[in-house]
Amino acid sequence: MYIDLMKLYDLLSNEYKISDGWWPGNNKFEIMLGALLTQNTNWGNVEKSLENIKTNSLMDPEKLYNLSLEKLEHLIKPSGFYKMKAKYVKNLLGWFKNYEFSFEKIAIKNKDELRNELLQIKGIGKETADSILLYAFDKLSFVIDAYTKRMFARLGFKIKNDYDTYKLFFEENIPEDLLIYKNYHGLIVEHSKYICKKNPICQNCFLKSYCKLDR
DNA sequence: CACCAGGCCCTAT
């Protein structure tokens, strides 16, 4: 079946109001950190961790890099998997240190090169890498997550249930526009809050008439 | 009480 991605984008935009760029966070570093901490974790829990870091005046890559693992673990405890994530944060910061913790130095680098470097960091998978690339580094790299796959499966879209297949499908069918990339993923996450989680066929979804599944 | 949340790594087939 065929899905017009920009038509779907317009439908979602019309249904949900989100802020431009969507990702919650005051600065690039906070966004980068949040992308890692939110792995399989409710955003509300991530916010608690980010608050802990801020109230201790540690929302700074170099300061966190120099912080002991134990203290870091304590700060990010609310976002779950905290022992593993503390190490992952350290790994990410170790990589960031190669660029002297500077987003300007990152910005001049090639997108694919950066993506490969991120993917080699233990704790950074495809979704986290793409989230950081798109929302913190402003690179055109579409983010796929569980919501995206679930939503498209429910729309009756036949596609290989594979991260790269989904990513390519989006990137080949939407304009090369940062705001569209950012907002599109945001709209899908927003939409996921309202669809039925258990029933595979949602009965009260506003896209119901657009859905090609047999009911 | 059970279940889930904006994944990822490691291991065993």
Added chain:
DNA sequence: ATAGGGCATGGT
């Protein structure tokens, strides 16, 4: 290549 277990907190 791919499936399944472990990781952990806080909200509903």
